[in-house]
Amino acid sequence: MDDKELDSCIKRFKKTGDNLYFEKIYRFFFQKIYRFVLLNTSDRHMAEDITVDVFYKVYKYMSKINLNSISFKPWIYKIARNLIIDYYRKDKRQIKSQSFDSLDNTNSINSLTISDISIENNSTELNEALFNNPKLLEGLRSLSDIQRQVIVLRFLEELDYKTIGMIINKREFAVRTIKYRAITKLKEKLTNSIN
Amino acid sequence: MSINKKILKKFFTYLDYDRNIEEFLSRFPEPQTRKELQKYADIISDIRNLKNVRADDKFENYALRNIYSRTRIDNTEVQKEIPKKDTLLIRLRPAYLKPLAIFISVFIFISLSFAGTIYASEKSLPGETLYPVKRTTESIQIALTPYKYENDLYLKILDSRLNEAEIILNQTDFIDTVIVEELIAEIDDTYERCLSRNYFNTNQDRQVQMRIRGIKEVFKGKCGMQKSSSPYPNQNFKDSNDTNTGKNENSSFSNSEKTQQNNKQNQNKKGQEK
Numbered sequence: 254m255d256d257k258e259l260d261s262c263i264k265r266f267k268k269t270g271d272n273l274y275f276e277k278i279y280r281f282f283f284q285k286i287y288r289f290v291l292l293n294t295s296d297r298h299m300a301e302d303i304t305v306d307v308f309y310k311v312y313k314y315m316s317k318i319n320l321n322s323i324s325f326k327p328w329i330y331k332i333a334r335n336l337i338i339d340y341y342r343k344d345k346r347q348i349k350s351q352s353f354d355s356l357d358n359t360n361s362i363n364s365l366t367i368s369d370i371s372i373e374n375n376s377t378e379l380n381e382a383l384f385n386n387p388k389l390l391e392g393l394r395s396l397s398d399i400q401r402q403v404i405v406l407r408f409l410e411e412l413d414y415k416t417i418g419m420i421i422n423k424r425e426f427a428v429r430t431i432k433y434r435a436i437t438k439l440k441e442k443l444t445n446s447i448n
Numbered sequence: 449m450s451i452n453k454k455i456l457k458k459f460f461t462y463l464d465y466d467r468n469i470e471e472f473l474s475r476f477p478e479p480q481t482r483k484e485l486q487k488y489a490d491i492i493s494d495i496r497n498l499k500n501v502r503a504d505d506k507f508e509n510y511a512l513r514n515i516y517s518r519t520r521i522d523n524t525e526v527q528k529e530i531p532k533k534d535t536l537l538i539r540l541r542p543a544y545l546k547p548l549a550i551f552i553s554v555f556i557f558i559s560l561s562f563a564g565t566i567y568a569s570e571k572s573l574p575g576e577t578l579y580p581v582k583r584t585t586e587s588i589q590i591a592l593t594p595y596k597y598e599n600d601l602y603l604k605i606l607d608s609r610l611n612e613a614e615i616i617l618n619q620t621d622f623i624d625t626v627i628v629e630e631l632i633a634e635i636d637d638t639y640e641r642c643l644s645r646n647y648f649n650t651n652q653d654r655q656v657q658m659r660i661r662g663i664k665e666v667f668k669g670k671c672g673m674q675k676s677s678s679p680y681p682n683q684n685f686k687d688s689n690d691t692n693t694g695k696n697e698n699s700s701f702s703n704s705e706k707t708q709q710n711n712k713q714n715q716n717k718k719g720q721e722k
Contacts, residue, residue, distance in 0.1 A: 279512060283503070284508075309518055437456075
């Protein structure tokens, strides 16, 4: 989908409120957002819930906000990012209450690995991608949240630095340095694990 | 082995735009640095391979239907809600509205409290804390009313003075003589003023005279009871009785002198009693 097409879709959805235009946008962005959320939450079910929430919010507010093709991408990723943060806040509280009940932390975030997800999941493509390189995923998990988000947005979603800066509320230069540190950290992790 | 930061950054820019790495690597003849750089390139290509991560198509369709159903529920709920009234204050909400509202509320509170004290002071008697408030409001009233209409106001004031005196004298408790004497002097003063300006009707004049006389007699009797031990009883009131006949024009003057004398005597008497 080009920028022009996206622009026209947004405008027409605003004017007519027709679901057809929303569906076009949805089909284009769904897998991207899902990927972004999954790599940042390390929980398949949670990722599914969050992606549905993201598009629900997009549907609800798209006609109320002035958007164009330039501002749409950062907006949608920002919604996803904020919902992930919300999820972690809620989850921390739940874990606290659970740990008092059962006196073990098996449900905590740290014990959930992406490799666990791949065992749960039966869909073939996801499994392949995750099984091929479990070390890389572990390395990704060792990064901080912002570093991981920047890496995913830059190399998977191929957004430019300006839009990434708009998503994570930082300047272009800061985004570049975060990327640099993230890559060096990843490399260190991976070489250490091999040795 | 560590690589120079500058070289690494340059290499990353190459990786960023997915350019051909071979060209860049050919600049470095040493095999070790090549290996290291190749590792970085591998990592990034691995990350790029994660694009294969996908959600189920079934889930994609299900999620779309889910979103539509949720929005439909929302729309029905919105229709049930009563739309908010677009009142003028909500629509035009300038920045100065809040301080203005605070100022107005404070102003109303202060003015109400003033009005309350003035209203409460109307029933006050001489010697009470609110009595000066009453007197000042009266003087303000006199100052504000035009000369033509001062007639009623003076009569009202005279009436209220007489009422006060009667109430005080009807009390069976100990009477503060200084205050009552001042009051009587006040009454005489206003009475004289009313007389000189011809505010009275014929009947009114007589009635007021009767009331003044009654008050003075009662005061005389009570004072006599209280100060029977004093050496000069009732000396002052003979003269004041003469003024009641209304023939002396300078009686107001003489009255004020007498009240001063009275005060002094009273103080002396109190000292003696102690």
